[in-house]
Amino acid sequence: MRGRDEVRGGGRSTTIVIVVVVLVLLAFAAWYFLIRDDAPDAVSLDAAIEDVQGDSDNADGTALAGSGGSTSAADLTGEWTVDTESGDFDFDSATGSFVGFRIDEELSGIGSTTAVGRTGDVDGSLTVDGDQITTVDMEVNMDSLTTDESRRDGRARDALKTSEYPTATFALTDPITLPADAVDGDAVSIQANGDLTVAGVTQPVIFDVDAQLVNDTMVIVATTDVLLSDFDIAAPSAPIVLSVADEATVEMQLLMVRG
CATH class of the missing domain: 1.20.5 (Single alpha-helices involved in coiled-coils or other helix-helix interfaces)
Structure with missing residues (x-):
């Protein structure tokens, strides 16, 4: 026994x-x-410029191509549109224009991670008049949003109500005065006040913007923090997700060329 x-x-x-x-x-x-938290890096002006320059000998980005000197306000004046031809968009090589979000979450047995969603389906324009940016209008197809983990994609789109509101927009509400460095081709930091519309809800936001003229391209990266609850967005849920932060970061990388 x-x-x-x-x-x-x-x-x-x-x-x-x-x-x-x-x-x-x-x-x-x-x-x-x-x-696993292998989210792509946050937007960075240095990284965006490096992508634009590639192997170009003109590494300082201080002049328009072929100008042979510094730029002037007159050189910037006019309409600039999102360049949809340059660069690529995916999570391994986001070298073109894109818009997205970053949000922290707590996962059972894993801990803290950052979820990232992005889309390269962005269009829009800005207008420069002398030393001022007078208009900015951007439109994003949120229904093409993908995340750093494809299994999250459907939940993210559902949370953002993309089937009902496939388009997100940003419109500048106050003109931006450009520093003198901008027309010299140097990197500048500015703020953009405007209305952000996501999931059918519009809220005022302030984007922190870094920009630089590189050859014939205006390279722009911008971020702002928003609350999901302000846009009536319920955080995506899953059995393994313990919590999702209400605060998210909206980020943009834009390559603008003359329209």
Whole structure:
């Protein structure tokens, strides 16, 4: 009897060990394929300029191509539109224009991660008059939004109500006076006040903007923090998601050329 009990006990122990190993492997697989935090870097003017310049010998970005000197306000005056031809858009090589979001979440058994969603389907224009940006109008197709994990895509679009409101927009409400450095081709930091419309709700926002003229391209990166609740957006949910922050960062990388 003792021998049988020992065999049964040994069998139960082996089963428990196998179950534990399987659970560990499943947890690792879920982390690796679904929720590991390999989110792309936040937008950066330096990175965007590097992509635009490529192997160009003109690495300082201080002049329009072929101008042979510094620019002037007259050189900037006019309409600039989003360049949809230059660069590529994907999460491995986002070298073109795109708009997206970043948001922190807490996952069961994993901890804190950052979810990122982006789309390269962006269009729009800005107008420069002398030393002022007088208009900015941007339009984004949110229905083409993808995230750093494809299994999140559907939930993210549902949360943003893209089937009902496929388009997000930003419109400048106050003119922006450009620093003198802008017309010299140097990097500048400015703020853009405007109305952001997402999921059918419009809220005033202030974007922190870094920009520089590189050859014939106006390179712009911009970020602003928003609250999902201000736009009546409910955070996506899943069994493994313990919490999602209400605050999210909206980010843009825009390559603008003369219209």
